Amino acid sequence: MKVFELQNGFGLDRLVMAERPIPVPGPREVLIKMRAVSLNSRDLGVIGGFYYPDMKFPLIPVSDGVGEVAAVGEQVARFRMGDRVSGTFSQRWISGEPTKEWLDGLLGGPLDGMLAEYAVLHEDGLVRVPEHLTDAEAACLPCAGVTAWQAVVAEGRVKAGDTVVVQGTGGVALFALQFAKLNGARVIVLSGSEDKLERVSRLGADHLVSYRATPDWDEEVQRLTNGRGADHVLELVGAATLNRSVAACRFGGQISLIGLLSGHEVENFRLVPTFQKRIRLQGINVGNREMFEAMNRAIAFHRLRPVVDRTFSFEQSLEAFRYLEKGTHFGKVCIVF
Amino acid sequence: MKVFELQNGFGLDRLVMAERPIPVPGPREVLIKMRAVSLNSRDLGVIGGFYYPDMKFPLIPVSDGVGEVAAVGEQVARFRMGDRVSGTFSQRWISGEPTKEWLDGLLGGPLDGMLAEYAVLHEDGLVRVPEHLTDAEAACLPCAGVTAWQAVVAEGRVKAGDTVVVQGTGGVALFALQFAKLNGARVIVLSGSEDKLERVSRLGADHLVSYRATPDWDEEVQRLTNGRGADHVLELVGAATLNRSVAACRFGGQISLIGLLSGHEVENFRLVPTFQKRIRLQGINVGNREMFEAMNRAIAFHRLRPVVDRTFSFEQSLEAFRYLEKGTHFGKVCIVF
Amino acid sequence: MKVFELQNGFGLDRLVMAERPIPVPGPREVLIKMRAVSLNSRDLGVIGGFYYPDMKFPLIPVSDGVGEVAAVGEQVARFRMGDRVSGTFSQRWISGEPTKEWLDGLLGGPLDGMLAEYAVLHEDGLVRVPEHLTDAEAACLPCAGVTAWQAVVAEGRVKAGDTVVVQGTGGVALFALQFAKLNGARVIVLSGSEDKLERVSRLGADHLVSYRATPDWDEEVQRLTNGRGADHVLELVGAATLNRSVAACRFGGQISLIGLLSGHEVENFRLVPTFQKRIRLQGINVGNREMFEAMNRAIAFHRLRPVVDRTFSFEQSLEAFRYLEKGTHFGKVCIVF
Amino acid sequence: MKVFELQNGFGLDRLVMAERPIPVPGPREVLIKMRAVSLNSRDLGVIGGFYYPDMKFPLIPVSDGVGEVAAVGEQVARFRMGDRVSGTFSQRWISGEPTKEWLDGLLGGPLDGMLAEYAVLHEDGLVRVPEHLTDAEAACLPCAGVTAWQAVVAEGRVKAGDTVVVQGTGGVALFALQFAKLNGARVIVLSGSEDKLERVSRLGADHLVSYRATPDWDEEVQRLTNGRGADHVLELVGAATLNRSVAACRFGGQISLIGLLSGHEVENFRLVPTFQKRIRLQGINVGNREMFEAMNRAIAFHRLRPVVDRTFSFEQSLEAFRYLEKGTHFGKVCIVF
Secondary structure: OEEEEEOOOOOHHHEEEEEOOOOOOOOOEEEEEEEEEEEOHHHHHHHOOOOOOOOOOOEOOOOEEEEEEEEEOOOOOOOOOOOEEEEOOEOOOOOOOOOHHHHHHEEOOOEOOOOEOEEEEEHHHEEEOOOOOOHHHHOOHHHHHHHHHHHHHHOOOOOOOOEEEEEOOOHHHHHHHHHHHHOOOEEEEEEOOHHHHHHHHOOOOOEEEEOOOOOOHHHHHHHHOOOOOEEEEEEOOOOOOHHHHHHHEEEEEEEEEOOOOOOOEEOOEEOHHHHHOOOEEEEOOOOOHHHHHHHHHHHHHHOOOOOEEEEEEHHHHHHHHHHHHHOOOOOEEEEEO | OEEEEEOOOOOHHHEEEEEOOOOOOOOOEEEEEEEEEEEOHHHHHHHOOOOOOOOOOOEOOOOEEEEEEEEEOOOOOOOOOOOEEEEOOEOOOOOOOOOHHHHHHEEOOOEOOOOEOEEEEEHHHEEEOOOOOOHHHHHOHHHHHHHHHHHHHHOOOOOOOOEEEEEOOOHHHHHHHHHHHHOOOEEEEEEOOHHHHHHHHOOOOOEEEEOOOOOOHHHHHHHHOOOOOEEEEEEOOOOOOHHHHHHHEEEEEEEEEOOOOOOOEEOOEEOHHHHHOOOEEEEOOOOOHHHHHHHHHHHHHHOOOOOEEEEEEHHHHHHHHHHHHHOOOOOEEEEEO | OEEEEEOOOOOHHHEEEEEOOOOOOOOOEEEEEEEEEEOOHHHHHHHHOOOOOOOOOOEOOOOEEEEEEEEEOOOOOOOOOOOEEEEOOEOOOOOOOOOOHHHHOEEOOOEOOOOEOEEEEEHHHEEEOOOOOOHHHHOOHHHHHHHHHHHHHHOOOOOOOOEEEEEOOOHHHHHHHHHHHHOOOEEEEEEOOHHHHHHHHOOOOOEEEEOOOOOOHHHHHHHHOOOOOEEEEEEOOOOOOHHHHHHHEEEEEEEEEOOOOOOOEEOOEEOHHHHHOOOEEEEOOOOOHHHHHHHHHHHHHHOOOOOEEEEEEHHHHHHHHHHHHHOOOOOEEEEEO | OEEEEEOOOOOHHHEEEEEOOOOOOOOOEEEEEEEEEEEOHHHHHHHHOOOOOOOOOOEOOOOEEEEEEEEEOOOOOOOOOOOEEEEOOEOOOOOOOOOHHHHHHEEOOOEOOOOEOEEEEEHHHEEEOOOOOOHHHHOOHHHHHHHHHHHHHHOOOOOOOOEEEEEOOOHHHHHHHHHHHHOOOEEEEEEOOHHHHHHHHOOOOOEEEEOOOOOOHHHHHHHHOOOOOEEEEEEOOOOOOHHHHHHHEEEEEEEEEOOOOOOOEEOOEEOHHHHHOOOEEEEOOOOOHHHHHHHHHHHHHHOOOOOEEEEEEHHHHHHHHHHHHHOOOOOEEEEEO
16 A cells, blocks of 8 residues: 655655555454545644654654545454544543543554555544545544534533634634534634635634734723623634733633644743633643544534645645645645545 | 512412502612513412412512613612613522522512512622513523523533433423524424424424324434433423433433423332433522523523513413413513513 | 353352353453452342343353453553452443443443453453552452442542431442542441441441431431531432432532432432432442542552451352342452452 | 721831721621731732732731621621621632622722721621631631632542642642642642741641752652652742643643742743643632632531641731741731730
């Protein structure tokens, strides 16, 4: 079978097409004929050497993919031939609290990922995907979708009438907007791009705030909520915005700590407003299979469609990564086999 | 001012129009010129002597009402002249856990209620009501609305993609349907009346089940959920249906215990399925002001409209109660002053 | 290896010693040389045909056992040779919410249980047991211990200063008493036996109530809590006591529904007090591995010792069951190999 | 009556003894003859002008005090003459979620505080204090005690067998240690002073770590927990330690954000470990009356005694503040009238 693998070093230049034998599923394992993957900025981080500097080569990258069950090993009970399935981001986190093993089970690094014609995964690390989705749409769910679901629903417990602030228009942000709307919330989206704000409004955002035109966007959030503040802020930018996120929250509000875009250190995180307003800051690490399955029930029931920016063919995989790097996309970048 | 009060005994025959002086608000109290009330079966229970056999007469009945602030006492900070407000069902439960004092603070018994041209309440026992509602619609909220909100949202934590079963088409049931839909749930409504089921379908119910045509409705719920079971059942009938509600639930599901229609004792509550499936049964006692205010934000944001069956004038109050007694209504019975 | 198995029918008379080959662990499976088991009334129910009328014979009974890892299959990562381990009651519930598969994974029916010289289990269905415990003590944990932990801690969230009512002095009751004390609660134990109450007082119970001398024990609980009511009642008797348990609770209190002793149907479960006081009734189905591991940390840290009434040898297994049937034990009945 | 009040400016030099008339309680208000107060570093911050730069003078400082009910206004139902009571830190937060009004109700700024022979408070802003405590001990509870209770119990939900890290040996830290022990936790205390660590060990701390001898104390916490990490860290230092607190936590662990000692800005708060381990950071703002009452039940049941370092007389109030400023105390500094 054909795969893309990172050979002998980091960087997109080392990502080459190669040949491997089709793997054979052992007990409780499933062989999947891959149909589509979606790309995440984390995949670029893995390829660039940011996350696993001591990685053993070769590695098949990409965490998110969907395919069809082509063979089942002994004792497989959860799936049958022909089922359309997706891997879970961490193969080691089924439900409940995360444990340290969570990190060892990540697809696309440290484990081999989905950019291959076939993959073998344990049946416990798979879920069925909603039927109404295209392969590309279904491939968007494992990382961006589940992260947004954990933040907004499983940990955030956003409910009808709540006000949710979503920073930016990246993959997690768009899912967060969609899930917050499914749960009846008012959603304020922040972006620096007027063009993207316009596209977001078509997805149901209630208020659009340009942080270029309105750098004091926390005050705008307070104004839009009559001085009450937002119930929930999805902190997808990180370092540069955390203090404003706290200022935008209501007393007793919650902030989901997710993003990495503006850097990895908050230079001057002010603690006093966090105490006074009893803000909760909740780190979000994608999510578990139980969350994935609950999300799928919501997506299927509402026939929600993930936003796909552009699809590439398997042979165009490098081109797809280059396109992702440019950062001009709105929605997910996918590869359809 | 004119009031209706229960004089010297129980029963609708003892409910007579009388004259009382307009009350004067003390410190932190508010005088409300009443505009509308809604009737609940509990009001009939109070009038009939079911709830407070040792009641001191006279008593002004009716727990739910809305009016305009006509005067404020000293130190009132939460309201101003002209605000449109509603009393909370219990004047003694602001937020957090209920305490025994909850029962002492109920409007319409043991405290005087809202069936009067004016009422004085402490400012802590009042909330502003959503602007888009008519007076009659706003009067529907304190008891039926907040009960449904506590069951579905505050305690039930229903989320998008969940399946909720609502029994019947009474006041709490219709609000529960509406709130479950606001939060993105799939809703199955049970009723014995084909006519009411049809009207419910226009409110957004996803599945309608007649328990006359389908007495094994728990099996139908299992079928509609592909054998998974419902996430949440609103037990509004009580005695006759509790075992079926347990059977209709998924493993780990929740039942809100609310209703009284079929009697006050469950004759043969089977415990084994409740253990095995780890079902949670949650008693629901209307709710607190914090829940009322969160509900109002959701109602205002979604411009949700309570279902009013019919309105009567203040002078027709007895007629309104007789109409409620017949039980043919669909939605709330209101009195507009 | 020697096993006890139920052959060709139900009843203790059909439980006979037999010979089977020592099983070989497959991938991710572990061979355990059993050292001790504890007996539960559920084991008698399985043997008597109460739980699985359609059982396929032969079946090795007994859910709770502890042993030493004697061999590991391929890919086993969680355990090593020599580790002392216990199976989890359900082999299919690791963490999070229970699912229907929970029931399919129960040891001692429908799956073969622990009354054998060797057992093979998947590594995900095993936990290490606290070092300070004897084999017999460690064997008490999977069913009675975890049930009490879920009720008191994982779902009950009992905290210092809370008042907990424990019904009876059975295996779950004694663990519940011990765990409630570890978490700083005041514990009221009910029993019909003066002798057992005296023994319970040595385990740290704060108040002892004989329901023979004080049939209105709910009033006694109200008196002992100055009219506030208990925060938590462990309903271990069931049918006969549920209404009194509700009456003993505070407003907003919780009842864990666990026990089966007095029958499986509550004949006249009164709903009104459950609504008014917003009582939560939580069905408890033993628990998951995450709870078992958290419980073990507490037991190890506090060097808590389960109460063992009496131990029998493997050859005396039938005698052990006969002794359990008599119901005179105080603490667990164990078999040490 | 004699009071201490801040006159015409900030600073301990402006804190002078003055005479005011004894206040008269209005409806639902209570007159308290003060018996003791305890001092918090926040009181020094108020006096120094840090918290309320626009304060209107004169102001009676000090948030925490206990006294005897000397008179009750009309309609007072919760207290009687002679009851020993304490004010709640915020007079406006009874239960449930905090709201913006929380900040307006703080005793000792912006509202007049307790450093006076008499005080009048609304009955909703008072609690009875445990009988076994001296007046000085009871005066320690409103701020330091309730803060620790919210962090460890109400929000932290610490349970038996959990590992809790407490930073320092200040007022909140000592209560946190005591409450964590009441709830069965293992407690690791960090301090820079060997002398204070020794005194802490007598209060039941399980492990003592000097951050002078062991600057990499997060690694020591990991070692003491066999690499699992702490379940809960009480962040009482703030700016300088937050990254280490995250490193000391287990996956899924919680950090209570409380303290201000080392400054108000975290200079380089690293976000990646917070995401990866799904850490929750919870701001703690003292707490509400419901928490205060639950804490009192625990304190009364366990006859727990707050740690009082030293008591001063009313006339020595300035001396007491000077002593607090030195920072050499271990436990609370109190003034007994």
